[in-house]
Amino acid sequence: MGDIEGSSNAAHGALHMKSEAIEATEHAEKTGLLGRIFGSLSASATTEEQEEQQDAVSEVQPHGMINLRRMRVEDVAIPSAEIVAVPVTIESDDLVQVFRDSGFTRVPVYEGTLDTPLGFAHLKDFALTHGFNCGAEPFNLREMLRPLLFVPPSMPIGVLLAKMQAERRHMALVIDEYGGVDGLVTIEDLIEQVIGEIEDEHDTGEDQTWFREKSGCYIAQARTPLDEFEAEIGQSLTNHDDVDEEEIDTLGGLVFMLSGRVPARGEVIVHPDGPEFEIMDADPRRIKRLRVLVPNAAE
Structure with missing residues (x-):
């Protein structure tokens, strides 16, 4: 027993x-x-x-986990003016050029205007079907489209992240109350709110915080040292009554001081001496990336 x-x-x-x-x-x-x-x-x-x-x-x-509940899609979405999209009637050579110039692998496709989105084109689908030399296979972009996800701007980013993961979607269009396209958000944008900035091969290096897009026009991260950028453009940005050089040392700090707040994406802040700062990327807490137009920049 x-x-x-x-x-x-x-x-x-x-x-x-x-x-x-x-x-x-x-x-x-x-x-x-x-x-x-x-x-x-x-x-x-x-x-x-x-x-x-x-x-x-x-x-x-x-802190990033709290963002999933507190932040809304409208806080992280790219505004419609900055969306890289193509019409469904685009030729294959032109589509290849868009992929090359933007560095993106997914591009929204619309009919007529962006407010009539049809889906998105994936670089992999295009390359596997046609190659980059556009062979004998007839090009029909409409047949290659993948479905888009449509979300309201008020949706919490945590809810959207769960939805994108469940439906295996990497891109969503933000639709306003009138049915128009208000912005675009990717799954990378959402994850960055949890773990911080994700650097990829298309981002500038750790030591390179700006580059010249064209003469008199620069793309710069907000953390760019102000003194280094002044040396690059050959112009002082702190030699003015509205700017206290003792309190700032970055481009983002300069723009914050000029505006008195954290400006939103798409806003343009004008320096008293002429340069213009276009906000390319920002969230409610900080400026991330800027386009700087300097009329008299040193060559």
């Missing part, structure tokens, strides 16, 4: 250990980056008590 009970207890213990091992494995599988993100989303509060508990632990949560 004792032997039977001992065997039963041993078997029960073995099963319990196996169950714990399975649970540990499943937990490990869920604790990857996206697993932690979506786990956080699934734990969203539905009662006042849960909201109070979340506020109590918010101080120990990564």
Whole structure:
């Protein structure tokens, strides 16, 4: 009898250990980056008590995870004026040039205007079907289109991130109340709000914070040292009553001081001495990237 009970207890213990091992494995599988993100989303509060508990632990949560609940699509979307898109009637050679110039692998396709989007063209589909020399296969962009995701500007970015992951979409168009296209957001834009800026092969290097787009026009990161940029353009940007050079040392700081706030994407801030700063990328907390127009820039 004792032997039977001992065997039963041993078997029960073995099963319990196996169950714990399975649970540990499943937990490990869920604790990857996206697993932690979506786990956080699934734990969203539905009662006042849960909201109070979340506020109590918010101080120990990564700030980016809080962004998933607090930020909306409109906070991170690229404005419609900056969307690189092509008409469905575009020729194959012109489409290749758009891919080359933009560096993007996905481009929205529209009929007539951007407010009538049809889908998006993927560089991989084009290359596999036609190659970059556009062979004998007849070119029909409409047949290559992939479906787009359409979202309202008020959607929390955490909800959109979960939706894009579930539907395996990498791009979404933001639609306003009148049905027009208000902006574009990618899954990379959303993930950057959690883990920070993602640098890829198309971003400038760590030491190169600006480059000249054309004569008198520069694309610069907001963290560009002000003194280095002044040396590049051969002009002082702090020699003015409205600017205190003792308080700023970056281009982003200069633009913030000139405007008195964090300007939105698409805004143009004019320096008293002539240069213009177009906000290319920003969120509610900081400026990220600028286009600087300098009328009298040194060659």
